Structure formats: structure tokens, C-alpha cells
Amino acid sequence: MNVTIIGCGYVGLVTAACLADVGNDVCCYDVDQDKIAILESGGIPIHEPGLHEIVARNKAAGRLSFTTDPRRAMTQREAIFIAVGTPSGEDGSADLQYVLAAASEIGRHIEGFTVVVDKSTVPVGTARRVREAIAEQLAQRGVDAMFSVVSNPEFLKEGAAIEDFTRPERIVIGCDEDVPGEHARDTMKRLYSPYNRNRDRMLFMDVRSAEFTKYAANAMLATRISFMNELANLAERVGADIEAVRRGIGSDPRIGYHFLYAGCGYGGSCFPKDVRALMQTAQEQGQALRILDAVSEVNAAQKQVLVSKIVARFGQDLSDRSFGVWGLAFKPGTDDMREAPSRVLIAALLERGARVVAFDPVAMKEAQRALAADLRGEPEALARLTLVEDQMDVAANADALVIMTEWKAFKSPDFDSLKARLKQPIVFDGRNLYEPSAMDELGIEYHSIGRSG
Numbered sequence: 038m039n040v041t042i043i044g045c046g047y048v049g050l051v052t053a054a055c056l057a058d059v060g061n062d063v064c065c066y067d068v069d070q071d072k073i074a075i076l077e078s079g080g081i082p083i084h085e086p087g088l089h090e091i092v093a094r095n096k097a098a099g100r101l102s103f104t105t106d107p108r109r110a111m112t113q114r115e116a117i118f119i120a121v122g123t124p125s126g127e128d129g130s131a132d133l134q135y136v137l138a139a140a141s142e143i144g145r146h147i148e149g150f151t152v153v154v155d156k157s158t159v160p161v162g163t164a165r166r167v168r169e170a171i172a173e174q175l176a177q178r179g180v181d182a183m184f185s186v187v188s189n190p191e192f193l194k195e196g197a198a199i200e201d202f203t204r205p206e207r208i209v210i211g212c213d214e215d216v217p218g219e220h221a222r223d224t225m226k227r228l229y230s231p232y233n234r235n236r237d238r239m240l241f242m243d244v245r246s247a248e249f250t251k252y253a254a255n256a257m258l259a260t261r262i263s264f265m266n267e268l269a270n271l272a273e274r275v276g277a278d279i280e281a282v283r284r285g286i287g288s289d290p291r292i293g294y295h296f297l298y299a300g301c302g303y304g305g306s307c308f309p310k311d312v313r314a315l316m317q318t319a320q321e322q323g324q325a326l327r328i329l330d331a332v333s334e335v336n337a338a339q340k341q342v343l344v345s346k347i348v349a350r351f352g353q354d355l356s357d358r359s360f361g362v363w364g365l366a367f368k369p370g371t372d373d374m375r376e377a378p379s380r381v382l383i384a385a386l387l388e389r390g391a392r393v394v395a396f397d398p399v400a401m402k403e404a405q406r407a408l409a410a411d412l413r414g415e416p417e418a419l420a421r422l423t424l425v426e427d428q429m430d431v432a433a434n435a436d437a438l439v440i441m442t443e444w445k446a447f448k449s450p451d452f453d454s455l456k457a458r459l460k461q462p463i464v465f466d467g468r469n470l471y472e473p474s475a476m477d478e479l480g481i482e483y484h485s486i487g488r489s490g
């Protein structure tokens with residue numbers, strides 16, 4: 038099939054590479070010329086395990102191409118996916134300017150029947166607005182091309198994106214009930230058939246329900262995490278261990294083990310913004326989503342939880358202190374710094390006068406950019422932040438080590454060498470990587486989440 042993907046970010050590039058890998062002819066279109074130049078020259082603008090190989094082999098086979106030319110990308114394609122960003126607007130609602138710009142571009146170029154697929158995470162009712170934007174351009178051109186807008190939200194996780202896309206738990210497709218909608222349904226069935234073996238994973242529904250499903254899923258997952266974080270904080274007070282509690286409740290299949298890890302708050306490009314957008318949708322409808330208000334508030338507080346522990350240990354004034362930080366990306370397996378808890382922690386430590394030395398196995402470049410943006414206008418604070426290339430270097434003469442992301446490289450470090458470098462053997466662990474009793478034996482003062490150790 039001939040397919041175009043608009044937007045070469047985490048979702049667009051993974052979708053494009055995977056669809057090409059099963060034999061489709063895929064064209065990737067982006068307005069970012071630098072990104073397209075990197076892709077054309079054989080590079081990958083993001084860190085996503087396994088993606089580079091798939092892109093390279095499909096590019097070499099002539100099934101995957103990149104362009105900034107909308108005409109080349111959008112004429113005579115059977116399906117065009119919109120996979121551009123939908124960041125939070127000022128009021129928390131999803132900013133649809135990129136989606137609608139992509140829709141207008143589609144309307145300026147399609148000639149015959151085209152299936153337009155909303156893959157971006159968009160509020161209920163967006164497919165209708167996409168349809169109107171396309172129709173408006175077609176009318177201006179005087180072209181009578183048929184098209185159908187399908188909602189096909191994406192559920193992949195960064196760091197596991199290829200696996201999630203090619204072995205999905207479900208493929209949600211919202212189609213209209215009319216004749217173009219029936220054609221679109223067949224197209225989607227054919228496109229996704231390679232990922233639909235053994236068990237039928239395709240869930241067909243109406244467009245509005247598909248749009249809603251995406252927000253419901255992310256809101257449910259964010260709720261689990263905030264609830265576990267609140268339980269963790271209480272567990273600490275009552276002398277229970279949240280890790281034992283997690284195993285205890287996860288063993289109930291009605292609860293399940295996934296997404297029950299307490300930590301230093303959820304980040305990333307999706308949970309925070311999607312929770313905000315769903316709350317905004319509810320508000321527009323005159324309904325308060327009280328649970329999500331709490332989820333969001335609890336998460337903001339949780340991003341400060343290690344700061345509170347550090348202040349309780351060292352006092353409010355940290356001006357003669359130095360902290361080493363392990364982990365900057367919002368989670369392992371990615372270089373994505375969007376809404377990463379590390380940004381909140383580092384800003385809070387610098388604000389209290391501390392020096393911070395930080396390391397991440399893959400997100401150093403993104404971190405440099407994000408932290409410089411956060412500290413714009415505060416050159417004195419920025420000067421107290423150093424990013425180092427060796428994870429052990431963060432510990433040199435530090436008052437404590439702080440762990441923000443559970444990268445594998447941090448799971449079994451050389452504790453003797455760590456102790457020898459630190460000014461005092463103190464670890465604040467936002468991801469519960471170690472056993473408190475083992476830390477005790479090693480003579481390390483250990484502060485973690487939801488455990489009295």
C-alpha cells in the first residue's frame with residue numbers, strides 16, 4: 038500500500054518504519070527541515086531502541102522515503118496518517134494547530150479517495166474538525182476528492198515502541214458508518230493485518246469513542262501511578278514497605294502487576310498533557326473530573342518528594358552542598374526530557390544554592406537543551422550545573438547521590454567505588470532500585486520511596 042505519515046516524531050517515525058518493514062511504500066513528511074535532513078543522511082533524530090536498523094533497511098530497500106515537499110508526500114496515497122504533536126495549550130486543552138495545519142495540507146493536495154488517519158492523541162470531535170479543514174481546501178481548489186477520516190490512536194510506549202507497534206495488545210480504529218467509512222475500514226484492516234495474527238486485536242468502534250479511548254487509557258494509567266505514590270507516602274509513615282504492598286495487591290488479577298511502581302512522579306510527553314486535556318474537555322462539558330484533579334496535583338507534589346527528603350536531611354539552605362544525579366530522561370530507554378521529574382529536582386536544588394553534577398546514559402544532549410531552557414534568565418544557577426560523561430563522576434565529592442531514572446546501568450553499581458567518591462555515603466533513590474537492608478549492610482544511608490529504609 039502507498040502510505041504517508043505526517044510528522045516524523047516518536048510516533049510518526051515508528052509507524053512509518055514498521056509499516057515499511059511489512060512491505061508498504063511509506064513516505065514521511067515533516068515541516069522540520071533539519072529532522073528530514075538527518076533522516077535522509079541515514080541518522081535518527083530520536084533515541085528509540087531498534088528503530089535505527091528498521092529505518093536503515095527500509096530506506097535501503099526503497100520502501101521508506103523522507104520529504105519536506107507536501108505535494109510529493111500527499112498526492113496519490115491510499116492512506117495519510119497525521120502523527121504531529123498535540124501539546125498542552127495555555128488552558129491545558131490539546132493545542133490542535135499542528136493537526137489542523139496537517140489537515141489543510143492534505144486538502145491542498147489529495148486528488149482521489151484517501152483515508153486520513155488521526156494517529157495523534159486528539160480530543161473527541163477532532164476528526165470532524167479535520168474533515169472540515171480538508172473539505173475547505175478541496176472546495177477552494179474545486180476538487181471533488183472523496184476521503185474518510187479515521188481515528189486510530191497510538192498506545193506505544195517510548196523505549197519499547199517497536200515491540201508495542203508490531204505486537205500490539207489492541208488496535209483501536211474508529212470509522213464512520215457511511216460508504217467512505219466502510220472503504221476506510223477495509224484499508225485499515227489490510228494495513229494492520231500483519232500485526233493481527235493469532236488473535237483478533239482490532240477493535241472497531243465509532244470515531245468519537247476511539248478518540249475518547251486514548252485519553253481514558255492514559256488517564257487510568259496516570260491514576261494508578263498517583264494512587265500508588267500516595268499509598269507509598271502513607272506506607273512510609275506507618276512503617277510499611279510499598280514494594281511488598283505492590284506485590285501483595287498486584288497478585289490479584291483484578292489489579293495486576295503493571296504500572297504499580299511508586300516513584301518520583303510520572304513525566305513524559307503524554308500522561309501530564311493528556312490528563313490536563315481530559316480535565317479541560319470535562320470542564321467544557323460542565324463536568325468536573327475530580328479524580329483527575331487529584332491525580333495531577335499528587336503528581337506535581339511527588340516530583341518534589343525527593344527535594345523534601347533532601348531538605349529534611351540537609352536543611353533548606355543547600356549553598357555549600359553538592360549533589361550527584363543519575364538519570365535525566367523521564368524514563369529509561371528514551372532521550373525524551375519532556376516533563377521529566379529530574380528537571381523539577383534539579384531546578385529545586387539549584388534554587389536552594391546547591392551544585393549539581395548529573396549523568397544520563399542517552400539523554401545528555403536533550404538534557405542540556407531542556408535544562409538550559411528551564412534556567413534561561415538564571416545564568417548563576419546554570420553555572421552550578423555540570424553534565425558529565427561518566428556515571429561515577431557525579432559522585433566525586435558529592436554530599437549525596439540522587440537517582441531519578443531506573444536505567445539498567447544504575448541497578449548494580451560498584452558500591453565501594455561509589456562510597457569512595459561520595460563525601461558521605463548517602464543515596465536518595467526515586468525509583469526504589471535497591472534493597473534497604475542491603476544498603477544498610479553496605480553502610481549507605483538510603484532514602485527511597487514508600488519504605489522506611
Ligand code: NAD
Nearest residue numbers: 044045046047048067068069121122123135138157158191
Ligand atoms: P513529536 O513532537 O516527537 O513529533 C511531532 C512531529 O510533527 C515533529 O517532527 C514536528 O516537526 C512535526 N510537525 C508538526 N507540525 C507539522 C505539520 N503541520 N506537518 C508536518 N509535520 C509537522 O511528537 P510525538 O511524541 O511523536 O507525538 C505525536 C502524537 O502522538 C501526539 O499527539 C502524542 O500525544 C501522541 N502519542 C505519543 C506517544 C509517544 O510515546 N511519544 C505515544 C502515543 C501517542
Ligand code: UGA
Nearest residue numbers: 191192193194195262296297298300303304305307367368
Ligand atoms: C505512555 C503510555 O504508557 C503509552 O501506552 C501511551 O501510548 C503513551 O504514554 C502516550 O500516549 O504517549 P510513555 O509516556 O512512553 O507511555 O511512558 P510510560 O512507560 O507509560 O511511563 C510514563 C511515566 O510514568 C514515566 O515517567 C514513568 O517513570 C512513570 N511510571 C510508569 C511510574 O512512575 N510508575 C509506573 O509503574 C509506570
